[in-house]
Amino acid sequence: MTDKGKTPSVTLQLMLGNEAIAWGAIAAGIDFASGYPGTPSSEVMQTLISTAGEYGHYAEWSTNEKVAVEAAAAAAWAGQRSIAVMKHLGLNVASDALTTLAYTGVRGGMVIFSAGDAQCHTSSNELDARMFARFANLPVLDPCDPEEAFRFVQQAFEISEALELPVILNSTPRLSHTSFPLDVSQIAPRPHRDARFVEDKPRWICVAALALQRHRWLTQRLGESIERLESFPMTSAVDGGHRLGVLTSGVAHNYAVEAVQELDLEDQVSLLKVHLPYPFPEEAVRRFAEEMDELLVIEELEPLVEDSARIALQKGANPTPIRGKADGLLPLEGEFDRAIVRDALARVLGLKTAGPSEPGERLPVRPPLFCPGCPHRSAYFGLRKAIEPLAVKPLIVGDIGCYTLVSSYPFEMLDTLLCMGAGAGMAHGFAQAKLDRPVVAIMGDSTFFHSGLSPLANIGYHRSNVTVLLLDNHYTAMTGFQPNPATGLSASGEPAARLSIADTARALGFDHLQVADAHDSAQVADMLAEALAHEGPSMVISEGPCALQEQRDRARRREGRRPPVQVDPAKCTGCRVCVTRFGCSAIRWDAASGRAVIDPARCVGCGDCIVVCPVGAIGRTTP
Amino acid sequence: MRSFSILVAGVGGQGILSAARLIAQAAANAGRRVLVGDTFGASQREGSVLSVIRLGEDARGPLVAPGDGDMLISFEPYEALRRLHMIREGGVALVNTAPVVPVRATLEGGYPPLDEVWAKLDEKMSRVVRIDASTSANELARRYESRYDVTNMVILGAACTIPAFPIEEDDLLATMKERFSARSLPMNQEAFAAGKTLAEEGGAA
Numbered sequence: 001m002t003d004k005g006k007t008p009s010v011t012l013q014l015m016l017g018n019e020a021i022a023w024g025a026i027a028a029g030i031d032f033a034s035g036y037p038g039t040p041s042s043e044v045m046q047t048l049i050s051t052a053g054e055y056g057h058y059a060e061w062s063t064n065e066k067v068a069v070e071a072a073a074a075a076a077w078a079g080q081r082s083i084a085v086m087k088h089l090g091l092n093v094a095s096d097a098l099t100t101l102a103y104t105g106v107r108g109g110m111v112i113f114s115a116g117d118a119q120c121h122t123s124s125n126e127l128d129a130r131m132f133a134r135f136a137n138l139p140v141l142d143p144c145d146p147e148e149a150f151r152f153v154q155q156a157f158e159i160s161e162a163l164e165l166p167v168i169l170n171s172t173p174r175l176s177h178t179s180f181p182l183d184v185s186q187i188a189p190r191p192h193r194d195a196r197f198v199e200d201k202p203r204w205i206c207v208a209a210l211a212l213q214r215h216r217w218l219t220q221r222l223g224e225s226i227e228r229l230e231s232f233p234m235t236s237a238v239d240g241g242h243r244l245g246v247l248t249s250g251v252a253h254n255y256a257v258e259a260v261q262e263l264d265l266e267d268q269v270s271l272l273k274v275h276l277p278y279p280f281p282e283e284a285v286r287r288f289a290e291e292m293d294e295l296l297v298i299e300e301l302e303p304l305v306e307d308s309a310r311i312a313l314q315k316g317a318n319p320t321p322i323r324g325k326a327d328g329l330l331p332l333e334g335e336f337d338r339a340i341v342r343d344a345l346a347r348v349l350g351l352k353t354a355g356p357s358e359p360g361e362r363l364p365v366r367p368p369l370f371c372p373g374c375p376h377r378s379a380y381f382g383l384r385k386a387i388e389p390l391a392v393k394p395l396i397v398g399d400i401g402c403y404t405l406v407s408s409y410p411f412e413m414l415d416t417l418l419c420m421g422a423g424a425g426m427a428h429g430f431a432q433a434k435l436d437r438p439v440v441a442i443m444g445d446s447t448f449f450h451s452g453l454s455p456l457a458n459i460g461y462h463r464s465n466v467t468v469l470l471l472d473n474h475y476t477a478m479t480g481f482q483p484n485p486a487t488g489l490s491a492s493g494e495p496a497a498r499l500s501i502a503d504t505a506r507a508l509g510f511d512h513l514q515v516a517d518a519h520d521s522a523q524v525a526d527m528l529a530e531a532l533a534h535e536g537p538s539m540v541i542s543e544g545p546c547a548l549q550e551q552r553d554r555a556r557r558r559e560g561r562r563p564p565v566q567v568d569p570a571k572c573t574g575c576r577v578c579v580t581r582f583g584c585s586a587i588r589w590d591a592a593s594g595r596a597v598i599d600p601a602r603c604v605g606c607g608d609c610i611v612v613c614p615v616g617a618i619g620r621t622t623p
Numbered sequence: 624m625r626s627f628s629i630l631v632a633g634v635g636g637q638g639i640l641s642a643a644r645l646i647a648q649a650a651a652n653a654g655r656r657v658l659v660g661d662t663f664g665a666s667q668r669e670g671s672v673l674s675v676i677r678l679g680e681d682a683r684g685p686l687v688a689p690g691d692g693d694m695l696i697s698f699e700p701y702e703a704l705r706r707l708h709m710i711r712e713g714g715v716a717l718v719n720t721a722p723v724v725p726v727r728a729t730l731e732g733g734y735p736p737l738d739e740v741w742a743k744l745d746e747k748m749s750r751v752v753r754i755d756a757s758t759s760a761n762e763l764a765r766r767y768e769s770r771y772d773v774t775n776m777v778i779l780g781a782a783c784t785i786p787a788f789p790i791e792e793d794d795l796l797a798t799m800k801e802r803f804s805a806r807s808l809p810m811n812q813e814a815f816a817a818g819k820t821l822a823e824e825g826g827a828a
Contacts, residue, residue, distance in 0.1 A: 014648045014659070121662065145658070145683075178685040179644065179659040181651035254684035261681065339688035357689035360708040361743075363701055363734065366634065366725055368670045409727050551770065561770055579726055585669055589729045601761055 012181040017171065020146035020182055021113060022047035024153030025083050026055050028109070029190025032075035033059040034068040035085030036093075036450065037479035039122040040176040041115035044085045046480070049491045056192055061482050061491045064420075064450040065090030069097045069112065076110035076166070077204065078195035081157055088116040088129045089419065091168075093451065098166070099136045103214035104206050105164040105221070108193065109157035112138075115171040118300045118335040124400075124419060126333070128301035130249070133168045134278045137218055139225070140168040142250040142277055146180040152275070155232055159276075162228045163221055172300065174251045174335065225279045234274070234281040237288065241268035244348060245292030245320075247285065247309055248273045249299040252336050256298045259342035263351065277304050282312035289313055289320045296348050297324035300336055323348050367408045372586040373551070373604035375518030375544030376403045376471055380411050381582060381612065382516070382524025382542070383469060386532065387440075394438040394467070394532065395430055399423030399452075401444035402478045402546075403471045410583030414442075421451025424459060424468060431464040438532055441468045445486035446476035448501055453508065459537050460509020467531045468510070468539040471518070472501055473546040481549050502541055510539040518544030519608050547604060562605030563620065567596050571617035582612045626679030627789050628687050632706045633698030634723045635663065635670050638775035642696075643674030645779065645802065649794040650678055660685025669725070671702060678789055694787055695748075698756070698774060699723050700740045713749040715787045717822075719778060721757035754781050754821040763814055771807070773814035780818025 015023070022044045025033065033052075035045040045061065052059040058075075062068035065086040072082035086094065091114050098112065114132075117123035133140030141156050143149040149171070156167040202210050238257070246269055248256045253273045260269050272288045274281065277299075289295055289309070297306040303325040310322055323329050329344050330336075339357065346353045370377040383406075387394055398404055398417040407414035416426060427441035443452050448470060459466050476482040483489040488498030506513055512534045514527040524542050531538035545553075554561075564586075567578075574594040578587050586602035587609060598609075598618070610618050631643045643659050650657040660675045675687055692710040696717045697703035703718045710716070720737075728734045744751045756777035763773055776799075783792040796815070803811050 012651050014644055014651055014657075173662075174660060174685050177661045177663075179647060179661075181648075181657065251684070255686075257683050258681070335686075337686040337688050338684055338691070342688070358708045360689070360706075361704045363705050364725070364728055366669055366671050367727075368635075369725075555770060560768065576730070579730065583726060585726065587726065589726060591729065601764075 011183045011185045013184070014179045015146055015182045016043050017146040017149050017175040017178050017180075018043035018115070019047050020150040020180070021153050021169065021171070022051070023182070023184040023187065024150040025111070026051060026057070026189055027184070027187040028154045028157040029081055029192060030057050030083055031080035031108070031192050032072055032082035033057060033085065034062045034071045034082075036062055036065045036068055036090055037476050037482045038087030038090055038115070039479055040117065040173045041085055041087045041113065041171070042479045042482070043176070044113055045491075048083070048085070052492065055189060059491060061484065063485060065094040066097050069094040069101070072110060073097065073101050073106065073166070075195060076106035076108040078108070078197050080108045080193050080195055081110070082108065083111045083113060085113045086115075087123065088114050088127050089123060089125070090114070091129055091132050092127070093420070095132070095136070098138070100206050100211075101166055102137050103211055103218055104203055105218075106160065106166055107164070107198070109160035110166040111153060111156045111160060111169055112166055113169045113171070115173075115176045118172045121173055124417070126301060128304070129168060129170045130277050130304045131302045134304065137222060138166055138168055139163065139276060140170055140278050141275060142170045143175060143275075144251050144253040144273070145175065146178060146182060149175060150182060159229060159232060163225060165221065170250065172251055172335065222279050226281070226283065234276040235284045236273050236275065238271040240266045240270045242270065242291050243268040243293050245269075245288055245295045246271045246345075247295060247297045247305055249277050249305045252298045252300050252341065255336050255338045255341040258338045259345050262338070262342060263345060265345065265349070268349065269345070274305050277308070280305075280308035280312060282308070282315065285309050285312045286316040286318060289318055292320060294348065295320055295322045296344065297322060298330065298336070298341055298344070301332065303332070368405060369409070369583065369585050370402070370405055371547050372584055372602050373547030373606040373608070374402070375473055375542065375547065376405070377582065377584065378521045378608040379469070379471055379516075379518045379524050379542035380406050380413065382521035383440075383528055384411065384413065384581070385521065385525035386528035390438070390532070392437050394440045395435060397423045397427040397430065397439060397441045399441070399443045399447050401447055402473070403442060403444050406442065410580055420447055421455055424452055424466070425455035427466045427468070428455060428459045428462065428464045431466050432462065439466050440532075441466055443468060443470050445470070445472040445474060445501060446484040449485045449499070453504070456505060456510070457508045463509070463536050465535055466537060467528065469528065470501060470505070470539055470541045472541055472543045473518075475546045475549050477546040477549065481546060505539050510537045512536065512538040513541070515541045515543055518542040519606060521608065521611060547606065551604060564600040564603035564605050565598060565607055565610060565618055565620050567598055568617045568619065569593065569595050571615055572596055573615055573617070575614065577614055578609055578612050578618065582609055584609055626677050626682035628678075628682075628692045629676040629694045629696060630687070630692045630706050630709055631674040631676065631696045632702040633672055634702060635672050636772070637672070637698040638772055639672045639674055639698055642775035642779055643676055645795065645798055646790055647676050648802070649790050649798040652798055653791065653794050656680050656682065658682055658685055669723075671705065673706065696778060696782060698778060700737055701734055704740050704743060707743060707747060710747070712747055714747075715750045715785060716744055716748045717752045717754070717778065717782055717785060718744065719756040719774065720753050721755060750785070750787070752781060752785060752822055754778070754818065756781070756818060756821070759817045759821065760814060763810055763817070767810045769810060771810070773811055776811045776814035777818035777821070780815035781822035784819055784822040
């Protein structure tokens with residue numbers, strides 16, 4: 001364990017890429033920061049929130065990424081410097097605002113930070129935000145390490161103001177979650193600016209003929225970008241031999257540098273790292289290519305630099321061959337490492353590689369579990385109890401959050417999962433398509449406010465026969481316990497409005513609505529059974545705070561741990577219900593004795609398992 | 624000059640990321656180039672966790688290729704086996720002997736016996752130090768009536784007894800003083816000392 005928030009005596013502080021990005025934004029003198037949590041982006045906002053008081057910027061968790069972009073854009077229209085922070089999937093949520101923001105542009109510098117997820121570590125796709133930038137016609141910077149990210153975010157504000165366009169800063173888990181010692185003690189943040197709106201109706205009212213004019217403005221502005229960005233280095237070169245020129249973008253650059261060194265190729269290979277993959281530095285790449293026999297492009301995910309280099313070379317009638325993804329040398333999917341890059345280099349240069357490396361042990365993976373004391377586990381135990389007696393099993397339509405883990409052991413009850421808010425949206429579609437099964441949508445509190453309101457209104461409006469199980473644990477728990485409108489706290493932990501999910505849902509047409517104690521699985525089951533029997537929209541809110549957050553709060557209040565519960569071995573019949581159907585990680589199966597055992601170090605004393613045991617062998621007192 | 628890579632592995636909730644950060648901060652305080660790459664995802668909920676610490680001027684990428692690692696510090700024996708292919712022949716390993724077997728695996732017999740784990744580690748590594756860090760940490764937590772798990776500090780103390788471990792004990796202890804509050808420091812220091820003793824007393828438990 002380590003304590004957060006202590007000032008170290010040294011100036012070189014180990015920093016996550018995400019923390020470095022936040023400090024870069026502070027150095028740039030940001031006035032306004034808004035974001036929605038999502039791994040691997042969340043530490044950027046967390047750092048901006050914890051520093052807001054000292055450095056005088058505004059910072060909030062918005063209700064979703066589109067709202068965050070709109071809020072940050074307003075500040076930038078009013079001349080302030082702003083940053084909107086999200087994971088790559090949030091860029092899609094924000095895209096309606098962002099793509100038109102490219103037409104209007106901004107007055108103050110605006111940066112959109114997008115943390116991608118090459119390899120889908122914690123995401124439902126690995127969309128390449130650099131391609132989103134090209135799609136929206138917005139400049140994108142692609143740093144390779146925390147040090148570069150710290151500088152690039154500051155330059156992103158300069159570029160944004162030089163072009164009057166929002167700038168996207170791209171990241172991956174290997175930048176966001178890589179730590180490096182940085183000295184931020186000497187930063188001299190630029191002075192803050194007051195918000196002042198300068199009327200300009202043809203610009204700020206983006207519609208019809210005016211919008212077409214702005215599109216022409218955007219095209220012209222991007223065409224001038226090379227001249228306007230003259231002072232900013234759009235590429236950096238590592239000069240070596242001219243046998244092969246390697247073009248890189250983002251974190252893949254690190255593996256290229258290491259692989260060239262490992263294969264001892266410095267006298268054959270030169271590197272050109274593209275800092276700004278869009279708009280593409282065509283002239284710099286053409287000049288580089290002229291000196292090389294062949295080019296190899298090393299970039300994760302989409303072939304943006306590769307395709308752009310082909311276009312640049314064709315425009316210059318330069319016939320230098322380009323190797324990379326188009327010829328199948330490197331994959332379009334997943335993240336790279338040094339071995340992948342080394343093997344590609346070796347194949348291009350006709351070198352022998354070390355051969356396939358030793359495969360890892362095929363151990364069973366560790367599926368993530370609900371934490372001990374988690375209110376969701378008890379609620380889902382109730383859900384299963386409610387649907388088991390039904391003649392036709394309901395379709396369980398999922399959504400994004402901790403509660404998605406109902407897909408895995410020991411519940412394995414989830415039927416679908418698409419994206420944030422899709423649970424209610426698709427449940428409505430299944431119901432209206434007259435699916436031959438009842439439909440249950442699950443949703444969490446943060447998703448409710450993020451993208452749940454519109455699909456729930458659609459259910460209420462059409463009187464769809466959908467039962468919603470809303471799991472309210474008061475926090476955006478999966479991404480690190482961020483507060484949301486259901487919490488009653490602001491981003492910095494100050495008291496804030498607490499919006500009522502029940503009142504909101506009733507207003508959206510869920511007139512059959514009951515609130516259950518999540519830790520009372522029998523109550524959840526009874527209320528769900530009634531809701532399923534109801535024709536039309538129905539909702540059960542299972543309410544109970546996140547167990548990890550509750551333990552933190554107890555510790556803060558200096559309350560001790562609740563005493564663990566125990567299994568009475570004399571009463572336990574070895575039926576395994578507590579293990580196979582409840583699945584708390586504090587309950588272990590002891591094969592030797594044929595009995596369940598509760599690990600007192602893991603048990604948090606919630607007692608949810610007491611009612612699970614069919615013979616009453618689990619209890620609070622020492623047997 | 625090549626780099627030295629330490630893989631710190633285990634199960635979510637064991638304090639792996641904090642331990643890796645402490646090692647790296649100690650290296651940074653000593654003026655060395657260091658970077659740390661974390662892979663955790665939903666790890667707070669009992670998933671596999673890996674932190675890669677890379678020391679040296681040549682270290683660029685946060686990921687190492689299979690066979691690149693020089694030292695494995697695993698908080699859990701099966702996680703040591705899971706990451707063993709990432710370590711070079713003749714590397715060193717420090718492993719906590721307390722297994723964390725998923726409940727499902729206990730029902731299905733999905734994990735190999737520990738003897739097999741040790742045999743595979745011994746075959747590839749030049750040195751394997753085994754300690755029961757969890758028992759020490761649990762005893763300390765009981766004595767201090769704390770909800771914190773200090774397994775990570777027991778393991779760091781043990782690591783300092785291994786000659787290949789490239790961080791000075793004094794640098795680690797100084798960094799601990801910086802990072803811990805006055806209230807939590809004594810328990811962590813005691814855990815560190817307990818780890819040293821465990822490793823010095825044979826570490827072959």
